[in-house]
Amino acid sequence: MATPVVTKTAWKLQEIVAHASNVSSLVLGKASGRLLATGGDDCRVNLWSINKPNCIMSLTGHTSPVESVRLNTPEELIVAGSQSGSIRVWDLEAAKILRTLMGHKANICSLDFHPYGEFVASGSQDTNIKLWDIRRKGCVFRYRGHSQAVRCLRFSPDGKWLASAADDHTVKLWDLTAGKMMSEFPGHTGPVNVVEFHPNEYLLASGSSDRTIRFWDLEKFQVVSCIEGEPGPVRSVLFNPDGCCLYSGCQDSLRVYGWEPERCFDVVLVNWGKVADLAICNDQLIGVAFSQSNVSSYVVDLTRVTRTGTVARDPVQDHRPLAQPPPNPSAPLRRIYERPSTTCSRPQRVKQNSESERRSPSSEDDRDERESRAEIQNAEDYNEIFQPKNSISRTPPRRSEPFPAPPEDDVATAKEAAKPSPAMDVQFPVPNLEVLPRPPVVASTPAPAPKAEPAIIPATRNEPIGLKASDFLPAVKIPQQAELVDDDAMSQIRKGHDTMCVVLTSRHKNLDTVRAVWTTSDIKTSVDSAVAINDLSVVVDLLNIVNQKASLWKLDLCTTVLPQIEKLLQSKYESYVQTGCTSLKLILQRFLPLITDMLAAPPSVGVDISREERLHKCRLCYKQLKSISGLVKSKSGLSGRHGSTFRELHLLMASLD
Incomplete structure (x- = not known):
């Protein structure tokens, strides 16, 4: 048997x-x-x-x-x-x-x-x-x-x-x-x-x-x-x-x-x-x-x-x-x-x-x-x-018989299906699926x-x-x-209007918070508070103000703003990208020579606390700028106004290398 x-x-x-x-x-x-x-x-x-x-x-x-x-x-x-x-x-x-x-x-x-x-x-x-x-x-x-x-x-x-x-x-x-x-x-x-x-x-x-x-x-x-x-x-x-x-x-x-x-x-x-x-x-x-x-x-x-x-x-x-x-x-x-x-x-x-x-x-x-x-x-x-x-039902994924198991006394492991090549970019014509309306x-x-x-x-x-x-x-x-009757149409329109009002009210509240900090403290503290709110639109509004007065920029402010600039340059909103480019250009023009000179200078003799703090900030800014430089380089090939802006920034950042 x-x-x-x-x-x-x-x-x-x-x-x-x-x-x-x-x-x-x-x-x-x-x-x-x-x-x-x-x-x-x-x-x-x-x-x-x-x-x-x-x-x-x-x-x-x-x-x-x-x-x-x-x-x-x-x-x-x-x-x-x-x-x-x-x-x-x-x-x-x-x-x-x-x-x-x-x-x-x-x-x-x-x-x-x-x-x-x-x-x-x-x-x-x-x-x-x-x-x-x-x-x-x-x-x-x-x-x-x-x-x-x-x-x-x-x-x-x-x-x-x-x-x-x-x-x-x-x-x-x-x-x-x-x-x-x-x-x-x-x-x-x-x-x-x-x-x-x-x-x-x-x-x-x-x-x-x-x-x-x-x-x-x-x-x-x-x-x-x-x-x-x-x-x-x-x-x-x-x-x-x-x-x-x-x-x-x-x-x-x-x-x-x-x-x-x-x-x-x-x-x-x-x-x-x-x-x-x-x-x-x-x-x-x-x-x-x-x-x-x-x-x-x-x-x-x-x-x-x-x-x-x-x-x-x-x-x-x-x-x-x-x-x-x-x-x-x-x-x-x-x-x-x-x-x-x-x-x-x-x-x-x-x-x-x-x-x-x-x-x-x-x-x-x-x-x-x-x-x-x-x-x-x-x-x-x-x-x-x-x-x-x-139009009513669909063919579900096929529920075939259970997957057959290899015999337990088989020395070889289960035979694997042939390994295919990665999905190729080949398009087949899509069949017309909507035969009847649902x-x-x-x-x-x-x-x-x-x-x-x-x-x-x-x-x-x-x-x-x-x-x-x-x-x-x-x-x-x-x-x-x-x-639609008029009342129903108006209610749908109001729903979108109310939503926008809620968004703008929240944004206004965040800006009031930043403004209150600015009036009682320095610009660095107010920028820190804007970053802590975790709303990029507030950061953009604040940078648009700071960019108008170059004298407000300090080295310690750069350490806080540069990570936010990197986010702005990757945004899908044109105004965010433009604000990021403007801020980055100001930083490069005002502080890049100082950063490169500090990093190239020989070590100081004795203890100089203020110099050590400045050197630490320069190193941090240099690291952040290096991170941004790759992004700027990749976008410098774009056409139009943004492309020329990124090409200008790429030239300004050449000394980082």
């Missing part, structure tokens, strides 16, 4: 070259477990089908490395955040850019799609969390409370809460409709890298660099249990779809945990290094990891993994004590999420028809969208995954649908405009009115 073939519990599926430069972020589609998105230092977002060697689509438009990517639940939209703070949303079915969102002042570290409403949440190194309305390209809420970079964001399954994890060692829970923090969960002693909601119960898991996983009760707002002794920083966790256990992607292993009481059900050795994301499909867990330009995928057969019980199978001799399970593990111990029975349609595209819209301040963002492209690299895979069958879906509060929406103030100048509870619930179809 033939001996049955015993297969492996975990194996490597394939390794691909995902980008021409280093991979900086990646995410798996959680619905299918088969769609992979990668972001790279080459400023691209590439789409892949797991276990296939060729890139499906390459998304361009970002001008700095892509730091974070996220797919929505139906896997038809993708959002990517860059090192510069910009966010772009692409429609994968239509193969084109959908939205550009500007407003963060530093790297985008985390993103998440709302499960029902048409919103995206973003967390940044600037410590802010922003909630964006995709339809209107606007920031509807800004959540402040973290003191360091926000590393992970997750919406609750019912869409009413947002959980955030940050480098400040805390986890926070935000009420979306109230626009405020519900609770803060302290306890971690290191940066918190990941948070994940239980799929059914009011329970939240958080993983940290302190090598612990904590479980939090969202009714009593207290810790339930804590898993300690992880082999390294916790970067990826995932609840089983039925909520029976939690998977933790550890260094070269998968660990399976229970939390009431805390216990380890199983440990599976997987040679995946630092796994970056996990997903489940067909009773298989898919894990992906990246190193330099390569991305590797791995499979764990969950039918061979212990997910409940009291005895842990631990091949790495994990001897932590095991506790008894609860009396009835199938019964939930806390409240269950109440999910709506329907889901929202995709975000409707905003039409730009009227003359007022074409002249609106958002034209710069629209230009960014025109310059962004979705290049189909593999038309066959693209049509299979993204092309809709009709049924109109509007907000649950009765509101007429305009033929052409009024202009929306760009998010860079936008303050939160608020939400209703109905915004976070699935839309309800209602009869569509023919046209």
Whole structure:
């Protein structure tokens, strides 16, 4: 009688070259477990089908490395955040850019799609969390409370809460409709890298660099249990779809945990290094990891993994004590999420028809969208995954049979798919996907649908405009009115006007603060206060005043202003660039000879404190100018007025070399 073939519990599926430069972020589609998105230092977002060697689509438009990517639940939209703070949303079915969102002042570290409403949440190194309305390209809420970079964001399954994890060692829970923090969960002693909601119960898991996983009760707002002794920083966790256990992607292993009481059900050795994301499909867990330009995928057969019980199978001799399970593990111990029975349609595209819209301040963002492209690299895979069958439904990523495992007695490791070359800049014709119009879906509060929406103030100048509870619930179809009545049109116009008034009021308040400091102290202190406010527009206003009187400039003022000038020269606003160039030219003309002479002078004999302080300031300015010189050189090749200004600055900075 033939001996049955015993297969492996975990194996490597394939390794691909995902980008021409280093991979900086990646995410798996959680619905299918088969769609992979990668972001790279080459400023691209590439789409892949797991276990296939060729890139499906390459998304361009970002001008700095892509730091974070996220797919929505139906896997038809993708959002990517860059090192510069910009966010772009692409429609994968239509193969084109959908939205550009500007407003963060530093790297985008985390993103998440709302499960029902048409919103995206973003967390940044600037410590802010922003909630964006995709339809209107606007920031509807800004959540402040973290003191360091926000590393992970997750919406609750019912869409009413947002959980955030940050480098400040805390986890926070935000009420979306109230626009405020519900609770803060302290306890971690290191940066918190990941948070994940239980799929059914009011329970939240958080993983940290302190090598612990904590479980939090969202009714009593207290810790339930804590898993300690992880082999390294916790970067990826995932609840089983039925909520029976939690998977933790550890260094070269998968660990399976229970939390009431805390216990380890199983440990599976997987040679995946630092796994970056996990997903489940067909009773298989898919894990992906990246190193330099390569991305590797791995499979764990969950039918061979212990997910409940009291005895842990631990091949790495994990001897932590095991506790008894609860009396009835199938019964939930806390409240269950109440999910709506329907889901929202995709975000409707905003039409730009009227003359007022074409002249609106958002034209710069629209230009960014025109310059962004979705290049189909593999038309066959693209049509299979993204092309809709009709106007209502789409073909989901293919849910094929589970990935076959290599025989356990096979000496060779799993055969990897052929490594492809990095995504090439080859464009295939985009098929016409919009065969039939989609049924109109509007907000649950009765509101007429305009033929052409009024202009929306760009998010860079936008303050939160608020939400209703109905915004976070699935839309309800209602009869569509023919046209806007006057009152409705005026209310929409006032909303943009009120937003601008809020922005200008905040800016005026900041300027009053700086002015108060200036009247009671010196110019250096007032510039320091402007920088501390962390609003580049205030710095620009102050420099425009200082630039008019060259005698106000001192060497110690240069040390504070030069880092801000570097930011201004990289701004997309022409007035900011012009102010930065003017300030830099004044500094070079007044202080560069002094700086170079001080650095070239021989050391002084004896103790001269004032000279040592001046020498220290010169060294600091020299270092900052060297940092700016590369930027000036790269922009000196531009055409037009800015190009000639940068060429002049480049000549003035020649003595730095």
